[in-house]
Amino acid sequence: MDIELAEQLIDSLRVGLILLDHEGRIKSWNGWMQHHSGLTLADVRGQRLDTCFPDISGSRLEASITDTLRFKLSAMLAPSLNPNLLPLYHRPADRQHDQRMQQLIYITPLRHPRCACLIQIHDMTAALRRERRLRAQSTQLIETSYQDALTGVGNRRRFDQDLAQRFRQAQDKQRPIAMLMIDVDNFKAYNDHFGHQGGDACLIQVARTLREGLRRDGDRVSRYGGEEFALLLSETDREAACAVAERLRMAVEQLNLPHPLASGIGHVSVSIGVAAMIPTREQLCYILVAQADLALYSAKDAGRNCCMWYDAASGSASPLPASLIADLAVD
Amino acid sequence: MSELSELYRDALGELFNIGVGRAAHSLSQMVRNEIELSAPFVDLIRPDEVAVTLMGSEFQELSLVSIDFAGPFASKAMLLFPERNALAILSNMLDPELTPEEVAEFEQEAMCEIGNIILNACMSTLADEFQIELHGGLPEHFFCDTDSLAQFAADSADHLVLLLQIQLNMRQQFVQGHLLFLLSFSSLQALSACLERYLDRFGMA
Numbered sequence: 405m406d407i408e409l410a411e412q413l414i415d416s417l418r419v420g421l422i423l424l425d426h427e428g429r430i431k432s433w434n435g436w437m438q439h440h441s442g443l444t445l446a447d448v449r450g451q452r453l454d455t456c457f458p459d460i461s462g463s464r465l466e467a468s469i470t471d472t473l474r475f476k477l478s479a480m481l482a483p484s485l486n487p488n489l490l491p492l493y494h495r496p497a498d499r500q501h502d503q504r505m506q507q508l509i510y511i512t513p514l515r516h517p518r519c520a521c522l523i524q525i526h527d528m529t530a531a532l533r534r535e536r537r538l539r540a541q542s543t544q545l546i547e548t549s550y551q552d553a554l555t556g557v558g559n560r561r562r563f564d565q566d567l568a569q570r571f572r573q574a575q576d577k578q579r580p581i582a583m584l585m586i587d588v589d590n591f592k593a594y595n596d597h598f599g600h601q602g603g604d605a606c607l608i609q610v611a612r613t614l615r616e617g618l619r620r621d622g623d624r625v626s627r628y629g630g631e632e633f634a635l636l637l638s639e640t641d642r643e644a645a646c647a648v649a650e651r652l653r654m655a656v657e658q659l660n661l662p663h664p665l666a667s668g669i670g671h672v673s674v675s676i677g678v679a680a681m682i683p684t685r686e687q688l689c690y691i692l693v694a695q696a697d698l699a700l701y702s703a704k705d706a707g708r709n710c711c712m713w714y715d716a717a718s719g720s721a722s723p724l725p726a727s728l729i730a731d732l733a734v735d
Numbered sequence: 736m737s738e739l740s741e742l743y744r745d746a747l748g749e750l751f752n753i754g755v756g757r758a759a760h761s762l763s764q765m766v767r768n769e770i771e772l773s774a775p776f777v778d779l780i781r782p783d784e785v786a787v788t789l790m791g792s793e794f795q796e797l798s799l800v801s802i803d804f805a806g807p808f809a810s811k812a813m814l815l816f817p818e819r820n821a822l823a824i825l826s827n828m829l830d831p832e833l834t835p836e837e838v839a840e841f842e843q844e845a846m847c848e849i850g851n852i853i854l855n856a857c858m859s860t861l862a863d864e865f866q867i868e869l870h871g872g873l874p875e876h877f878f879c880d881t882d883s884l885a886q887f888a889a890d891s892a893d894h895l896v897l898l899l900q901i902q903l904n905m906r907q908q909f910v911q912g913h914l915l916f917l918l919s920f921s922s923l924q925a926l927s928a929c930l931e932r933y934l935d936r937f938g939m940a
Binding site: 462464481482484485510512535 | 761802806828829836837844848849862863871872873874
């Protein structure tokens, strides 16, 4: 092949090529390098790479070039571990914002009297941007798959996953974990009276009230089933969980959503069962749900629109202390 | 196997420990965090013993980086981590914001480079101390399982394997893997000759 053709080919490649001599000085670089660095071969010929690009001194790129010149070893530098090594720009406008190209770099030794090292640079910007976009999409999809379509709070899948994870953490750290099982009172009658759309609107309002009633980051309401919501509280003992339960119960009561068929107040209300424990190594997470469930049914039996907590000592549920309810009512 | 005397094996062990020490230094600089590496044992085994040796250490799915080296002796050098351990290393080295799924996406290219750093550091130490040149190719990454190790053994029946257990320690986490150097009998002889000259320089041969 004649030299002129070889030069044309090398300049047409969509990859950056740098040739170094045995002292690590630039012998040649191709059209791609000129285009993306803004420097012509005449600007850089005979210089060492770290003179042209001072930021690479002390970097893995510099060390790899030394290894290639000294020992004839090859190296690859991945963009995920060496972001934006060289000041190369995908488009000239990126230079103003110092938005460097994402680079995948190969360094290989050459057996030639004047050339000792070939550096190849691939522009990974588009590939990485595509990956980022796909990742954002998949994150959003995952997010959606954990959301209850009607109320926007977590769904059952979210709850099951949170339960397994937080219960394990409580076990590992031997810290308390609490759970609230929350059920809308007389919901079937509400649905029968207002129709399913009315029932849906009620659930949306209750879910929003529960969510807005939470005060700690990381606490999350999930829709457990039909008109049941569940709330897990890490690092929370029974007393604190009961206070949260009573606060949420009052918040729903204060929504003042008319419910002509509700016995008593004539408004939409919720009953809440509370369970809290420091789980032993042997316990399964479902025990927390079973205890909260039992307390919830006791609250229903006790006339609804109230909270009950599960008492492990007696194996039955008890009402909240009057002093706690009085304190919260004053708040 | 007795193709390498105890003295030679100790010398190799020391050289490889210098090598992985250098690799640890490079890796630490990259992640701006202390990473320690050690390669406590050097063993010379037959390829068909590799699978047995590695299977004993909970290897199922493997993350493997290989580089071909050529010089006075030729060797296929490999760094092997159980897939789970490879992901543990990467989750420490890559952006901490990444989820486990994202870490897995970068596994191939990032392991390729980490393998490149560790294997090159070992080979450059040998080249340096033996005063030779070792032409090294670019790293390749594979996923494999113990079945493919059996195939590997069948393909390289006339070779021997220099096996090193490698321990990587970062952020109080210990991660274990293996370094393998596949050598033909003639390459093993050439390596022994290099070791002899090296020890001779210190009056120890």
